[in-house]
Amino acid sequence: MTYDLTNRTAVVTGAASGIGEETALLLARSGAKVALLARRADRLADLAAKITAEGGRALAVAADVTADLSEAAATIRDAFGRVDLLVNNAGVMLANPITEGRSDEWSRMIDTNISGLLNVTRVFTEDLVAAGVDGPADLVNISSIGAHLTFPNYAVYTATKAAVTHLSANLRTEFGPLGVRVTTVEPGLTGTELGTHMDNPEVDAHLARWLAAVEPLAAADLADAVAYATSRARHVNLSHLVVQPTAQV
Numbered sequence: 689m690t691y692d693l694t695n696r697t698a699v700v701t702g703a704a705s706g707i708g709e710e711t712a713l714l715l716a717r718s719g720a721k722v723a724l725l726a727r728r729a730d731r732l733a734d735l736a737a738k739i740t741a742e743g744g745r746a747l748a749v750a751a752d753v754t755a756d757l758s759e760a761a762a763t764i765r766d767a768f769g770r771v772d773l774l775v776n777n778a779g780v781m782l783a784n785p786i787t788e789g790r791s792d793e794w795s796r797m798i799d800t801n802i803s804g805l806l807n808v809t810r811v812f813t814e815d816l817v818a819a820g821v822d823g824p825a826d827l828v829n830i831s832s833i834g835a836h837l838t839f840p841n842y843a844v845y846t847a848t849k850a851a852v853t854h855l856s857a858n859l860r861t862e863f864g865p866l867g868v869r870v871t872t873v874e875p876g877l878t879g880t881e882l883g884t885h886m887d888n889p890e891v892d893a894h895l896a897r898w899l900a901a902v903e904p905l906a907a908a909d910l911a912d913a914v915a916y917a918t919s920r921a922r923h924v925n926l927s928h929l930v931v932q933p934t935a936q937v
Contacts, residue, residue, distance in 0.1 A: 691919035694719035702778030704731035706880030710911035716744035753804030772819035801848035820867025824922040869925040876932030
């Protein structure tokens with residue numbers, strides 16, 4: 689299923705895989721021009737080529753969300769004009785018992801999941817506010833059901849996602865009156881590569897058992913939620929979407 693996002697200009701972070709990749713594909717298929725932002729240039733180039741082959745418009749922009757994005761933003765504006773749809777999807781999930789004291793993992797998750805999201809939002813705030821004057825403008829933040837639930841070994845990850853959810857709710861009080869919709873999407877168990885970067889065999893085994901026990905969401909399911917929310921009439925803001933597998937309790 690596609691939606692009507694004709695003439696929209698979108699930026700999707702973390703577009704090299706998973707939810708970001710599928711979201712970029714669906715937004716492009718729905719008529720949006722899509723800037724693909726992530727660190728893996730080769731994956732972005734492949735995705736841009738796929739979108740172009742389907743008749744869509746895409747721009748690969750290799751960048752780290754925690755770095756200076758002024759040049760990346762200028763490149764996007766030069767190619768596609770003002771951005772009116774931003775999907776903050778880039779994120780890292782690393783899990784270990786808190787007793788391991790893995791400050792390296794903690795810093796990486798805080799830097800990417802919180803500071804990176806703020807960094808991207810800051811660089812495109814002027815675009816979104818200008819777009820919201822006379823048309824639709826959307827800020828979509830991908831959080832997690834972990835923002836509300838507790839899971840052993842995932843304390844810092846879920847804390848960063850709780851920050852994303854709470855931040856989004858507060859941003860809506862500022863952006864809403866300016867015509868910018870803020871949507872938080874909280875996925876449940878999803879089959880992506882997000883959980884493949886951990887280095888604790890016990891944690892990996894637990895996640896594998898969980899994925900085997902419950903049919904997880906596909907990344908495309910979350911992409912559908914993003915495209916649906918951002919294609920509503922501009923006075924309609926689906927502010928908080930929790931998307932879970934039916935069997936997950």
